[in-house]
Amino acid sequence: MAPVRAGGVLLLLGCCFVLHIPPSAGQGSDCTCNMTNSRCDESGICRCDPGWGGEHCDRCVLMPGCVHGSCQQPWQCTCEPGWGGRFCDKDLSVCSSQQPCQNGATCTMKDNGDFTCLCPQGFHGRLCQRRSGPCHQSRSPCKNGGLCEDADGFAAELSCRCLAGFTGPRCETDIDDCRMKPCANDAVCLDGINRFSCVCPGGFTGRFCTVNLDDCASRPCLNGGRCLDLAGGFRCICQLGFMGNTCDTSLSSNWTTRGEKGKGKRSSNMTHHGNRLMKVTVSDRGGAGLSDVQLIVVVVLGAVTLAVVALTTGLVLWGHCRNCSSTPSWSRTRSQGAERSRRRGRSEAQQCQISVLNSEPQKKSNMEAV
Structure with missing residues (x-):
């Protein structure tokens, strides 16, 4: 019986433990969340609605970008005193504290928090800082997008600041970009507005026609060339x-x-x-025979050659015989030299006579033999 009673007691205690559920923190009176703007979760933590923040979800969220403002409802920007504008970033005391307007202009505030300057005669600009100079009084004479400058109206004469590619007092002249001859290899340069282009000849490419094309890439040479x-x-x-x-x-x-x-x-x-x-x-040329004209020319040249050879031979023999028959004469500056000359002349004459005598019998014998 004792074990049965013990088991019954344990069963009763287990049932009581299961049936006892602690009350939720969100459902009890301990939840401190603003129930209008949030709710409590099972752990008692406040979960805020969009536009609300803080530990108890009792603080509204400002408009994004709001500087000097507050809110009563989410996404509001109620400006503090002295500030204006949609984001409460405009200082309403700028005219009195900073006095931004120049040259005696009157500063006034607008409803949106901005200020404006009422310029006196002869001045213009947001702060009335520009004088009505040559650029303001007349239409800008600058051409091709040039900017008219007159030192905010204080210059006696205007000037033009030209865009790239133009020059001249009024930016009226287009700069010749081909003046420096940027194209190579005899390419044609085409001038543009602040630019140029090169028309390359055959065999070249690139912006400046400096890249040589490989003309052998197509293999133009035939038959093993x-x-x-x-x-x-x-x-x-x-x-x-x-x-x-x-x-x-x-x-x-x-x-x-x-x-x-x-x-x-x-x-x-x-x-x-x-x-x-x-x-x-x-x-x-083939091996054909000579023509009639060529044959005549060859015969004439042969006859002339023979005549020249015969004349030359006769002149040589005549000169040789003349040297043999004549006695050389020498200047007689000294007696001893003259005597020697006469002796030499006699000996040469004798030798010449002996040679002549020796030659005559040979001729006779030859004739007799014949």
């Missing part, structure tokens, strides 16, 4: 037996054109060497 990239062009170095700008012409096919009157074969080919045009002509 080697391509050399040049400035604004290319050149092909052809293999043996080919020619032309792209090595497309075979030399064997050009030796087919006959020359005049069948005297030989002549072929002509046009090729480009860099930027120059070169004409190559190959001529082959």
Whole structure:
């Protein structure tokens, strides 16, 4: 019986513990939240409605940007004394405390909290700081968007501040951007407004036409020719037996054109060497005989040559015989020298006579033999 009683007591105590639920903090009288602007959660913490803040949700939220203001309801900006404007950021005492207007102008306040200056005659501007000078009195003479300047009206004469690309007293002249010749490689420069553009020749590109295009990229050389990239062009170095700008012409096919009157074969080919045009002509003369005119010329030249040779031989022999028959004369400045000269002359004469005598029998013997 004792164990049964103990179990019953434990069961009764468990039921009492389950049925006992503590009262919620939000539902009891301990919740301090403003029940109009918030509510209490299960933990007793105030959860504010939009536009309200604070620990007990009793403080309204100001309008965003409100500087010197307060609120009674959310998103309000009620300005404090001395401040105005939508955000209470305008000082209503600016005219009396700061006196922003210049040159004797009258400062007045507007309903929105701003101030305005009533300028006296001859002045203008927000603070009446500008004088009615040449730019204000007449229409601006500056052209092409130039700004008229007269030192806020205090200058005796106006001036123009020009935009980029223009010059002159009234900005009337467009600056020649091609004056410095910015385009390279003989490109054409086109002037614009504060700009220029280059029209590049063939083989070049880039803003200033300084980039050389690879003219050999397309492989223009045929028949195994080697391509050399040049400035604004290319050149092909052809293999043996080919020619032309792209090595497309075979030399064997050009030796087919006959020359005049069948005297030989002549072929002509046009090729480009860099930027120059070169004409190559190959001529082959056959072994035909001489013409009548050429034969006459050869005979005349042969006769003239023989005549010149005969005349030269006769002059040489005549000079030799004259030296043998004449006695040399010497100046007789000294007696001893003259004697020696006479002796030498006699000996040479004797030798000449002996040679003549020796030659005559030989001629006779020859004649007798004949």
